[in-house]
Amino acid sequence: MTRQDLVGGGTDEALLGGAEAERTGTRGPAEGIGYFARFGVTETLIRETLAAALSRGGDYSDLFFQHRVSTSMSLEDGAVNRAFTTVELGVGVRVVKGDQTGYAYTEELSLEAMRSAARTAAAIADGPSRAGPQHFHVFKDLPRRYVLQAGWDAVRPEQKLPILEGLNSAAFQADGRVAKVSLSFSDEHGAVLVADSTGRIVEDVQPMTSLYLSCVAEQNGKREQNAYGVAGRAGLDFYSRDRLDRIVREAVARTTILFDSVQPPAGEMPVVLAAGSSGILLHEAIGHGMEADFNRKGTSIYADKLNKPIAHPFVNIVDDGTNEHARGAINVDDEGNVPGKTMLVENGVLTTFLHDSISARHYKVKPTGNGRRESYRHAPLPRMRSTYMLPGPHTPDEIIASVKKGIYCSNFTNGQVNIGAGDFTFYVKNGYLIEDGKLTRPIKDVNIIGNGPKVLEKVDMVANDLVIDEGGWTCGKDGQGVPVSQGIPTVRVASITVGGRNA
Numbered sequence: 001m002t003r004q005d006l007v008g009g010g011t012d013e014a015l016l017g018g019a020e021a022e023r024t025g026t027r028g029p030a031e032g033i034g035y036f037a038r039f040g041v042t043e044t045l046i047r048e049t050l051a052a053a054l055s056r057g058g059d060y061s062d063l064f065f066q067h068r069v070s071t072s073m074s075l076e077d078g079a080v081n082r083a084f085t086t087v088e089l090g091v092g093v094r095v096v097k098g099d100q101t102g103y104a105y106t107e108e109l110s111l112e113a114m115r116s117a118a119r120t121a122a123a124i125a126d127g128p129s130r131a132g133p134q135h136f137h138v139f140k141d142l143p144r145r146y147v148l149q150a151g152w153d154a155v156r157p158e159q160k161l162p163i164l165e166g167l168n169s170a171a172f173q174a175d176g177r178v179a180k181v182s183l184s185f186s187d188e189h190g191a192v193l194v195a196d197s198t199g200r201i202v203e204d205v206q207p208m209t210s211l212y213l214s215c216v217a218e219q220n221g222k223r224e225q226n227a228y229g230v231a232g233r234a235g236l237d238f239y240s241r242d243r244l245d246r247i248v249r250e251a252v253a254r255t256t257i258l259f260d261s262v263q264p265p266a267g268e269m270p271v272v273l274a275a276g277s278s279g280i281l282l283h284e285a286i287g288h289g290m291e292a293d294f295n296r297k298g299t300s301i302y303a304d305k306l307n308k309p310i311a312h313p314f315v316n317i318v319d320d321g322t323n324e325h326a327r328g329a330i331n332v333d334d335e336g337n338v339p340g341k342t343m344l345v346e347n348g349v350l351t352t353f354l355h356d357s358i359s360a361r362h363y364k365v366k367p368t369g370n371g372r373r374e375s376y377r378h379a380p381l382p383r384m385r386s387t388y389m390l391p392g393p394h395t396p397d398e399i400i401a402s403v404k405k406g407i408y409c410s411n412f413t414n415g416q417v418n419i420g421a422g423d424f425t426f427y428v429k430n431g432y433l434i435e436d437g438k439l440t441r442p443i444k445d446v447n448i449i450g451n452g453p454k455v456l457e458k459v460d461m462v463a464n465d466l467v468i469d470e471g472g473w474t475c476g477k478d479g480q481g482v483p484v485s486q487g488i489p490t491v492r493v494a495s496i497t498v499g500g501r502n503a
Contacts, residue, residue, distance in 0.1 A: 143331045230243060300419070
């Protein structure tokens with residue numbers, strides 16, 4: 001891995017790759033390697049590495065090549081205070097024997113280094129060698145969910161700086177109480193290649209970008225801080241005038257409203273989750289419990305609930321890899337499987353888990369395209385992509401009007417979840433009191449405490465206003481982080497424990 005200063009530095013075009021390949025999504029001719037040919041990756045290299053990986057009798061093996069160029073630029077106090085590029089290139093070798101996995105990786109794409117990694121991964125098995133593939137099928141008909149007009153490797157720092165400077169000025173102009181603004185702009189381009197012992201080769205070019213604005217406001221000696229950001233698998237044109245205006249408007253409004261916010265009374269009460277980023281609760285407290293490895297090992301509370309009702313009939317939850325340009329979108333998962341839309345809960349019934357290849361084999365089903373990994377340094381795991389609840393039969397106004405005394409949660413920050421049991425604590429950064437069916441005073445510094453599966457059972461109203469949040473969400477599991485999206489319509493939970501001030 002190398003880093004290079006963005007300001008005043010040159011770039012290695014051989015490492016950074018071709019803008020045309022990323023713009024068009026082309027992957028080279030069907031008879032050979034496309035994107036990774038520039039690094040000397042050939043079918044012969046793959047074939048011999050897979051042969052070494054199967055030399056001790058593994059059931060299956062795959063190679064995961066990755067090239068990723070990530071840039072970051074931060075502005076604070078009106079000036080760029082940090083800018084750098086990180087270049088990653090390497091390959092991970094996985095060998096599967098039964099339910100066990102051997103894994104090794106190398107940053108050197110030579111036959112000697114890759115064979116060494118393959119022999120290390122192969123140590124999980126101890127039997128006669130198995131034959132590797134002699135012929136390969138290069139799969140090139142992938143979906144095209146994030147084709148760009150121009151790749152990030154064709155965008156120069158001087159094209160990004162005016163965006164940061166404009167947002168900085170706009171935030172100060174939006175409200176005289178704004179005292180400090182911090183901005184972070186990141187983007188990445190590159191590709192992955194999966195080759196496996198069935199003879200399959202899949203390549204995918206994968207862009208990403210995010211922009212985050214944090215501001216501090218002062219009023220009568222008090223200071224408040226909040227932020228807003230957007231992200232997606234998109235190019236520079238993602239930052240339209242409307243989206244940039246929304247970043248400023250939301251960041252400033254979420255900060256300044258805190259001056260008028262109060263803490264709600266503590267206790268059990270109805271909680272209304274606002275459409276959009278409230279999906280973090282769905283993701284953390286419920287979605288992780290539906291990942292198949294936790295269920296295969298019997299550690300998830302959902303392990304014995306397959307094909308059983310777990311929510312009201314109007315509750316439907318999906319995990320979706322197909323939303324174009326979404327942060328959680330993928331053309332192919334990190335095992336080479338093309339993802340679709342997976343219905344987890346249909347009409348209140350748990351219909352399936354989120355599967356990688358190992359769990360799919362255990363449950364005798366097809367993989368759902370949820371085998372994901374942080375990088376070539378990691379083996380894949382069942383992971384979410386874009387998890388959200390589908391619209392329901394109610395309206396937002398109807399839901400709010402139904403609550404005599406409760407809280408409305410519009411913006412969550414951090415939280416803690418026990419994935420096995422589903423117990424959670426979440427911190428609500430922004431929200432409102434609901435009194436006699438109306439939103440009244442804004443609230444802050446609120447914790448909500450509960451159990452994900454029980455909360456799902458208590459979802460008794462779902463509105464028709466689904467919003468997929470554009471935030472730069474990263475999901476952590478077993479030390480790995482992967483980009484995800486999430487969303488939810490306005491939802492009423494009949495009762496959650498609210499930790500506010502004492503009555």
